[in-house]
Amino acid sequence: METLPQAIKLHDVAEAAGVSIATASRALGGKKRVSRETAKIVLEAAERLGYRVDPIARALREGSTRTVGMVVPIIGNPHFAELIAAIEDELQAFGLELIISDSHAEVQQQAKRLRTLVDRRVDGILLVSHDAKKSVPAIRESMRAAPVVQIDRKVNGVKCDFVGIDDDPAMRLILDHLVEQGVHRVVLTSADDLNSVGRARREAFERHVSELGLTSDPHIIDNFSVEAGRDAADELLRRGDLPDAIVAGSDMNAVGVIARLRERGVDVPDQVLVTGFDGTQLSEIYNPPITTVRQPVGSLARNAVAFLLSRIADPTEPARDSRIATELVVRASTDGRALKS
Amino acid sequence: METLPQAIKLHDVAEAAGVSIATASRALGGKKRVSRETAKIVLEAAERLGYRVDPIARALREGSTRTVGMVVPIIGNPHFAELIAAIEDELQAFGLELIISDSHAEVQQQAKRLRTLVDRRVDGILLVSHDAKKSVPAIRESMRAAPVVQIDRKVNGVKCDFVGIDDDPAMRLILDHLVEQGVHRVVLTSADDLNSVGRARREAFERHVSELGLTSDPHIIDNFSVEAGRDAADELLRRGDLPDAIVAGSDMNAVGVIARLRERGVDVPDQVLVTGFDGTQLSEIYNPPITTVRQPVGSLARNAVAFLLSRIADPTEPARDSRIATELVVRASTDGRALKS
DNA sequence: TCGAAGTGCGAAATCGATTACACAATTTTG
DNA sequence: CAAAATTGTGTAATCGATTTCGCACTTCGA
Numbered sequence: 001m002e003t004l005p006q007a008i009k010l011h012d013v014a015e016a017a018g019v020s021i022a023t024a025s026r027a028l029g030g031k032k033r034v035s036r037e038t039a040k041i042v043l044e045a046a047e048r049l050g051y052r053v054d055p056i057a058r059a060l061r062e063g064s065t066r067t068v069g070m071v072v073p074i075i076g077n078p079h080f081a082e083l084i085a086a087i088e089d090e091l092q093a094f095g096l097e098l099i100i101s102d103s104h105a106e107v108q109q110q111a112k113r114l115r116t117l118v119d120r121r122v123d124g125i126l127l128v129s130h131d132a133k134k135s136v137p138a139i140r141e142s143m144r145a146a147p148v149v150q151i152d153r154k155v156n157g158v159k160c161d162f163v164g165i166d167d168d169p170a171m172r173l174i175l176d177h178l179v180e181q182g183v184h185r186v187v188l189t190s191a192d193d194l195n196s197v198g199r200a201r202r203e204a205f206e207r208h209v210s211e212l213g214l215t216s217d218p219h220i221i222d223n224f225s226v227e228a229g230r231d232a233a234d235e236l237l238r239r240g241d242l243p244d245a246i247v248a249g250s251d252m253n254a255v256g257v258i259a260r261l262r263e264r265g266v267d268v269p270d271q272v273l274v275t276g277f278d279g280t281q282l283s284e285i286y287n288p289p290i291t292t293v294r295q296p297v298g299s300l301a302r303n304a305v306a307f308l309l310s311r312i313a314d315p316t317e318p319a320r321d322s323r324i325a326t327e328l329v330v331r332a333s334t335d336g337r338a339l340k341s
Numbered sequence: 342m343e344t345l346p347q348a349i350k351l352h353d354v355a356e357a358a359g360v361s362i363a364t365a366s367r368a369l370g371g372k373k374r375v376s377r378e379t380a381k382i383v384l385e386a387a388e389r390l391g392y393r394v395d396p397i398a399r400a401l402r403e404g405s406t407r408t409v410g411m412v413v414p415i416i417g418n419p420h421f422a423e424l425i426a427a428i429e430d431e432l433q434a435f436g437l438e439l440i441i442s443d444s445h446a447e448v449q450q451q452a453k454r455l456r457t458l459v460d461r462r463v464d465g466i467l468l469v470s471h472d473a474k475k476s477v478p479a480i481r482e483s484m485r486a487a488p489v490v491q492i493d494r495k496v497n498g499v500k501c502d503f504v505g506i507d508d509d510p511a512m513r514l515i516l517d518h519l520v521e522q523g524v525h526r527v528v529l530t531s532a533d534d535l536n537s538v539g540r541a542r543r544e545a546f547e548r549h550v551s552e553l554g555l556t557s558d559p560h561i562i563d564n565f566s567v568e569a570g571r572d573a574a575d576e577l578l579r580r581g582d583l584p585d586a587i588v589a590g591s592d593m594n595a596v597g598v599i600a601r602l603r604e605r606g607v608d609v610p611d612q613v614l615v616t617g618f619d620g621t622q623l624s625e626i627y628n629p630p631i632t633t634v635r636q637p638v639g640s641l642a643r644n645a646v647a648f649l650l651s652r653i654a655d656p657t658e659p660a661r662d663s664r665i666a667t668e669l670v671v672r673a674s675t676d677g678r679a680l681k682s
Numbered sequence: 683t684c685g686a687a688g689t690g691c692g693a694a695a696t697c698g699a700t701t702a703c704a705c706a707a708t709t710t711t712g
Numbered sequence: 713c714a715a716a717a718t719t720g721t722g723t724a725a726t727c728g729a730t731t732t733c734g735c736a737c738t739t740c741g742a
Contacts, residue, residue: 010699
């Protein structure tokens, strides 16, 4: 394979400026030990020739790539897509590139992606894991090679920074709102405990249901997908007697529930209220628009990047945990007029 | 920054196998000029030590990274997210990695992303451009450094492979279906001509409307987003007299239209039919589920990767154009019983 | 049997940057 | 004013792999 037609190398810049490549490198890197005038000449030459450092050569020598890797379970999930966009914006401010990887919500794939990122010498890794247990070995392995910050889903058993929302008060916001709407009997449909978030939301649900004196039907536990929501709706219809409200563990889930209920002729919110979780765009545009708790994606991204940078600077810091508050967004899916009257 | 604790290098493998690094490299690369036995010893040593080549060192020497870059306008758009997933699967079969970049639908950002990918020495680039004109210089620049295949959106004026759907017959499927449903008067809401797809769909719409003897209200042209769909609905309501059917240029668009119409008390499909375009998951889960034409994402991915690989192998081949047929998916949003009866 | 062709292997060049070190010129210090 | 410290610059080592080339040894054909 022929090389690029006009790849300007440091050598060319040095030659054009009439200095050695060592001096040229120092000048471009803004290092000391270069006179003002020489630096200026080099910078101009580089500018004129359109020089851009070869990131690969630099990475080989420096061991750093000025790049951050991010692994998510499913890029197609709007919640993660929004998170990715926010992270990318945030990294840009620090001159860092982002490599995005999709683990397809499989432990094997996740391990492989992480290994690839490590091999590529990313300076840090942002991980949205999907399995709170089986992920541990892969994360441990990665952590030996690069700083890792977990986002959204937390894997226990690893000493690792984490940024996420505060699920317990978020669930409380949902349930308080439902109580206001006149709800007495609720049911939870969410993801299993393999996922830290699934577990946290279930536990929060149980605690607040009890505190608020609500009645709860048996949970329907699977995962956060639309399909799981559909299946949950089927199960509820099979049970026959619908509760006043269905609390879904994610917006996707809520969408699945509503879609199936309406297919079967059950109206939301007239016959049953439904809530989501996450505050994705989907919850806003769905029909009916879905009541949910919004994750402050920008804040999550900011904190995650801050954690990562400080850990890159000093890998010995103790692991930190950041929990950000969510905001209740009330929409038509919980318009409980029917119940109250 | 300290180096990794246990980074096994080729040197270590060679030593363990009792050969030179040259021989070790040849053995691992499956090259000739290595005896069967020696190769076996080296492979075993590598396996035992858990050796993984340093992709950076290899890239520096070979000029190739076994990586493909992909730039999309918005990762969050479900249509692109689905495409990314399909491409990734396809590339895996060839042992290629994928780096995903989001251009935020801005020409500047797109140019920057492309340059970064080129600098990183990706072996090829898959581009979903959003602007058919202003993108030209950046694409030209990239093409000088790496093979480029365009997907979905086509930029004219560059001699570049392209893979997309056949918009004209796709639009015909939609309109034929609407005619069957008893529709006489239609309106198009879609993206402007900056986008090749916007233009193709508009032209197809006009042609087929005329051929089928339908009546068309003035188009409402903006972009493919949900917001544009909402605005389009507002415009239609302002005009007062609704047509029989609204043909949207994308599923997102259709969702926006339906959401707003229902907000304003206009029912879909009872009062007006609405169609989407692309066949994303959104069209399936929306309420009502939306009639659309499904893009065969798997086929698009397969062709795009095939084009890219053959161009990597032989950069001199003439540019090719692949147009894949779509499939009509009929759903509740065009249940025209009201019209027919 | 003898040159030609082929095989197996290692030393060293190479990719393009950064940087340790050496050296000379200059400035500071006691 | 001599010694020490500082500054500007270039030479060469380095990062970790791949590959060219040369050498020694086989195998083959005439």
